[in-house]
Amino acid sequence: MSDSAETIAARPSSTATRAGNGQFRRSLVGGPVTALPAVVIGLAILAFAPAYYTHLALAAFVNLIIVVGLQVFMGNSNIANLGHSAFVGIGAYGVAVLSTPLAMKKLSIPNAPFGLAFVELNPFIAAVLALLVVAVLAAISGKIISRLSGVAATIVSLALLIIVHSVFLNWTDLFKGNQAFFGIPKVINLPAMLVASVAVIVIARLFKDSRWGLQLRASAQSPQAAAAFGIDAKRLRLMAWVLSALICGLAGVLFAYFAGTISPKLFYFQQIFITLAMLILGGMATVTGAVTGVIVLSIGLEFIRSIESGVTIAGIQLPQLLGLSGVALGVVIVLCMAFRPGGISGRLELDEQLSRLFRRNVR
Amino acid sequence: MLSVEAVSKTFGGVQALRQASLSCATGEILGLIGPNGAGKSTLVNAISGVLRPDTGSVKLADRDLTGRGPEECARAGIARTFQNIRLFKELTVRQNVEVAHITCRDVRPDAADRIDIDRLLAHYELDVAADVPAGTLSYGSQRRLEIARALALGPSLLLLDEPAAGLNETESETLAEAIEAIRRDFGCAIIVIDHDLRFINRLCGRLCVMDQGKVIASGDTEEVWRDPRVIEVYVGQTS
Ligand SMILES: Nc1ncnc2c1ncn2[C@@H]1O[C@H](COP(=O)(O)OP(=O)(O)OP(=O)(O)O)[C@@H](O)[C@H]1O
Ligand SMILES: [Mg+2]
Numbered sequence A: 001m002s003d004s005a006e007t008i009a010a011r012p013s014s015t016a017t018r019a020g021n022g023q024f025r026r027s028l029v030g031g032p033v034t035a036l037p038a039v040v041i042g043l044a045i046l047a048f049a050p051a052y053y054t055h056l057a058l059a060a061f062v063n064l065i066i067v068v069g070l071q072v073f074m075g076n077s078n079i080a081n082l083g084h085s086a087f088v089g090i091g092a093y094g095v096a097v098l099s100t101p102l103a104m105k106k107l108s109i110p111n112a113p114f115g116l117a118f119v120e121l122n123p124f125i126a127a128v129l130a131l132l133v134v135a136v137l138a139a140i141s142g143k144i145i146s147r148l149s150g151v152a153a154t155i156v157s158l159a160l161l162i163i164v165h166s167v168f169l170n171w172t173d174l175f176k177g178n179q180a181f182f183g184i185p186k187v188i189n190l191p192a193m194l195v196a197s198v199a200v201i202v203i204a205r206l207f208k209d210s211r212w213g214l215q216l217r218a219s220a221q222s223p224q225a226a227a228a229f230g231i232d233a234k235r236l237r238l239m240a241w242v243l244s245a246l247i248c249g250l251a252g253v254l255f256a257y258f259a260g261t262i263s264p265k266l267f268y269f270q271q272i273f274i275t276l277a278m279l280i281l282g283g284m285a286t287v288t289g290a291v292t293g294v295i296v297l298s299i300g301l302e303f304i305r306s307i308e309s310g311v312t313i314a315g316i317q318l319p320q321l322l323g324l325s326g327v328a329l330g331v332v333i334v335l336c337m338a339f340r341p342g343g344i345s346g347r348l349e350l351d352e353q354l355s356r357l358f359r360r361n362v363r
Numbered sequence B: 001m002l003s004v005e006a007v008s009k010t011f012g013g014v015q016a017l018r019q020a021s022l023s024c025a026t027g028e029i030l031g032l033i034g035p036n037g038a039g040k041s042t043l044v045n046a047i048s049g050v051l052r053p054d055t056g057s058v059k060l061a062d063r064d065l066t067g068r069g070p071e072e073c074a075r076a077g078i079a080r081t082f083q084n085i086r087l088f089k090e091l092t093v094r095q096n097v098e099v100a101h102i103t104c105r106d107v108r109p110d111a112a113d114r115i116d117i118d119r120l121l122a123h124y125e126l127d128v129a130a131d132v133p134a135g136t137l138s139y140g141s142q143r144r145l146e147i148a149r150a151l152a153l154g155p156s157l158l159l160l161d162e163p164a165a166g167l168n169e170t171e172s173e174t175l176a177e178a179i180e181a182i183r184r185d186f187g188c189a190i191i192v193i194d195h196d197l198r199f200i201n202r203l204c205g206r207l208c209v210m211d212q213g214k215v216i217a218s219g220d221t222e223e224v225w226r227d228p229r230v231i232e233v234y235v236g237q238t239s
Helices: A015-048 A051-077 A084-099 A102-108 A113-118 A123-145 A150-170 A190-209 A211-221 A223-228 A233-259 A269-282 A287-308 A324-339 A350-362 B040-047 B070-075 B093-107 B109-114 B117-123 B139-151 B169-186 B197-203 B221-226 B228-238
Strands: B002-011 B014-024 B029-033 B055-060 B078-080 B157-161 B189-193 B206-211 B214-220
Touching: A015 A051, A015 A190, A015 A287, A015 A350, A051 A084, A051 A190, A051 A211, A051 A233, A051 A269, A051 A287, A084 A123, A084 A150, A084 A233, A084 A269, A102 A113, A123 A150, A123 A233, A190 A211, A190 A233, A190 A287, A211 A223, A211 A233, A211 B093, A223 A233, A223 B070, A269 A287, A269 A324, A287 A324, A287 A350, B002 B040, B014 B029, B014 B040, B014 B055, B014 B189, B029 B040, B029 B169, B029 B197, B040 B157, B040 B189, B070 B078, B070 B093, B078 B139, B093 B109, B093 B117, B093 B139, B117 B139, B139 B157, B139 B169, B157 B169, B169 B189, B169 B197, B206 B221, B206 B228, B214 B221, B214 B228, B221 B228
Parallel strands: B014 B214, B029 B189, B029 B206, B078 B157, B157 B189
Antiparallel strands: B002 B014, B002 B055, B206 B214
16 A cells, blocks of 8 residues: 555546446457457368368357357356257247248148248348347246346256247147258358357457446356445346347357258257357356357367267278267366366456467567 | 444344444544454444344435345445455456446446546555456455455445454554545545454544444543443453
8 A cells, every 4th residue: 555545536537437448449359359260260161161061160150159148148147057049949940930931831830820820021030030039038037047046047047948948849830849840041151150150259248348247247256245336136147148048049040041940959958068068168257268169179079970980090990989979078078177167268368368478478 | 424223133043233323424433343243244234235134224324224235235335345355256356346436437426537446456556466366366465455346336434344354563554544544535434343452443533342232332432441341341351
């Protein structure tokens, strides 16, 4: 406590607002930097890779958007979410029901309620409406989840997943049950997916660095102290939950518009588990962690899958190792939890790591 | 400024507060002392909204805050530190202070304008560590950060729960000067809890002594120390 004290409170200044703007600008720059690795890989695939890889890239980008959405809630509130695929599914089925051509609907859902068998909306409008449904359902479920803490909230998120899944399965007039829903207009290509991914990453960064993100992270670390400093944690958790759901819903919309065919099992435990593994592996505290986890695990799993089906190395045919990818996924998560609970990328975003490295090298 | 009247609180059979009353004026440093378990922290919790009193009332500048939650008390201008440090450990030192300042900007923009985070950090010798996670600071720095964070709320009432605990003599000396400076510069009412009586005596013009949930004496520091009940509690404790 050095110099004489009249200095602390003396100078009237607008540092506060300036700092706020500076932060905004920093995360506007930080977002694209965070997205850079994904963009580079995406462009490389677009330019050089055979068609088979384009399809893998699609799955990877869908996962990327989901994992970034997951990070928005989990990373900032520190509450595990096991229900996000419900929103992915609602986004996908939303556009499927609203935008599939009438001729197709006559075959697939002729008895759809509310006259939906005779609705064929422009894909963009259908997407907006589907996301609106996601937002409403997220607001309702979020009201409950934001009141709970820790494990209780996680269990409610899981219940949400199970409810939504069984509605997809059993409301066959509207969703076709466990059969594939086909004929969705394929209006999205890989470049569009890439753009959407970058946009979502920037949004996640802006949220994390915003005052709400900061307050939410504070409340996750010490609920008592956060309350003592005027933070309304419930409201912030709700906010993050809805934003997270919208991003996941967008992933579903894009997936449906790319693949043209969807079915309920795509939006269930398999997806929950793999996206969760990606986020935890990469590090859920940062958006960079989300991106890192998706890249590492997508490449890793593809590699393992190629071994799984039996490869020939130097003329020797290795046996098929079915189930290897599942085992490997589990092992990766266990090892990661044991040795690096913060995930690969830890506490700092990519741009923050780079600027630190740069500063150190200058010195 | 602050007036607490006849506040009681029971925890499953343990009566932690019995009709405790106290008041603290703007620009005053009030010392709240008493043996372990006397109810000092509980009283501070009741004032800051962490606990809802069973009976009694808490008023800040004629605004009734009885039974209001901690968020509302913070917004009304009550800032506090915690006996067992509660920082936002994984946020940086600067972000810890920013969190408080955001709330201040919401409710008292003019006060917020007068607080310069860089200067505040520098003043509490936290500027070099501004970008490290708060949880990695040394104990003494964490205690200083608790105070800096509380000040960034631009409080009209500051509650310090054992700020000198674990500090050595020179450190608590500096801390006493810092608290004196806060009173001068921020012009807020300050309540300090501590077991270090030298620290308390040099800092506080007025004392409030608690024992077994009751306020047994309050008044000017020297007067309180002449009170036989206070002497009994303290002599009884040391012997
Ligand atoms: N949350 C709680 N639940 C149950 N009992 C409590 C709780 N908080 C405090 N008490 C009890 O209330 C009494 C007063 O505790 P308090 O922490 O207010 O004392 P204190 O004066 O701050 O003591 P110290 O100097 O040790 O900090 C003690 O008997 C304590 O055990
Ligand atoms: Mg105490």
